Each structure stands twice: as C-alpha cells, then as structure tokens.
Amino acid sequence: MVEDLVAFVKARLIEDRRIAVQASSGAPRPPGQHEDERWEWIHSRTRRPIPLDQRSGSQAWGRASLRTVNVYTQIYTTGGSGHEFRIRDAEVDIDAAMHIARHDPARVLADVAAKLRIVGExxxxxxxAQGPDSDAAAQGEVRALGRVLRQFAHAYADHPDYRPKW
Incomplete structure (x- = not known):
C-alpha cells in the first residue's frame, strides 16, 4: 500500500512537471491544442491591451483583466463525473489572473522539485528503517514522512487513481 502511495505521488508530480515544462518551453502541443496560444493583459474599461511598460504598479492592476484569444478545454474527473472547463475569447478577472500568474511554470517546477526531494527523503x-541500524527514531521518521506523502496525495483526490484509504 505504501509503495502505491509513493508511486501515485511521484506520478502526479511528474505530470505537473511535464505540464509546466511544456507550458514554458514552446514544446509541441498535444493534438487539439493551439500552437498560437496567447493571453494578454487588457484595460478593464477600454478592453484594449495594456502595453508592457504600463503594467507595473498597483494602479495598473486595479484596472486590468487577463484575456485569451483561444479556446482551452480541460476535462477532469471529480467523484466519477466529468467536468469541462472552457474559455473562449474570454476575460479572467484580476483575482483569477493573479492566481494564474502566481502559478507560473517556474514556480510549479520549484514546488515539484521540493516535493520530489521529500519523496526521496x-x-x-x-x-x-529496514536496515540493521534501525531504531525508534528511524521508524518515527518513516511515519512522519508518510503522513506528509498522504497530504501530498490528498491534493490529487480528484484523480481516478487516488485511494481515500491513504
């Protein structure tokens, strides 16, 4: 069971890493995804793009939205039912846009690397703990890190391979 937990967490982290690398590298997209994916910051009132040199400062963010000019479809499973997320020539409000920006590929890659180091630990x-020098401290470390891995797995509870008993 523990081996399954480790394999599950590693697989999800590797998926996250692959998606982040793909998003940041210009790598070929899977079939059905646009090669010319593009988001742009726009002025909330005029709907015109905000030039790069005008994007700094809190005043600019108070009147900005993030807009895509492509269609993005993502189907994921939650509780056995499929859901579809679609954005088409739509705007994302500033709070959602800041969330998207905060989870840029570099940050995701750093997060994945840190979590994979913990899995390695x-x-x-x-x-x-299985070796001849095992003691109570080694057993305690395994239990503590196992609890951490279960929390990592819980973040992917909507994945079909997730097991609630973890």
Missing amino acids: YERAVRT
Missing part, C-alpha cells in the same frame, strides 16, 4: 528513511 521518505524512500531513504524507509531503507534506513
């Missing part, structure tokens, strides 16, 4: 702790 768990695997190292398991090897130590």
